[in-house]
Amino acid sequence: MYRIIIFFIFIFTVNTFAQGKKQKITKEQFCHFSYGIYQQCYQRGLIPGIDCGFLSEGIRFGKGFSKSQIKYIQKACKMGCFLGKNKFKLKNENQFVSSCLKE
16 A cells, blocks of 8 residues: 555656646747847858858757747748848847747
8 A cells, every 4th residue: 555655656756847847938038049049040150151051950959849949940040140141230139039029
């Protein structure tokens, strides 16, 4: 009987811990994170000979991101790289985050 109770307590503890790990980041945190990627891709776009499509596809993600978030980050990277390649001005963080929050 004690083994069964201990087993259920163990399962409950593991499940509770796993649920805590699944918590999503807020939309605003995601947008600030995406801006960091956007900036880095802009910097890499300034380097001659960089393929922006290859650069954005090469980003590796953990399991914490949804498919739509991954696509958004890849799109932001391509955009940043393109702007850097063509010597256009980079958006500031407030502009980027506000447009990200609207999507």
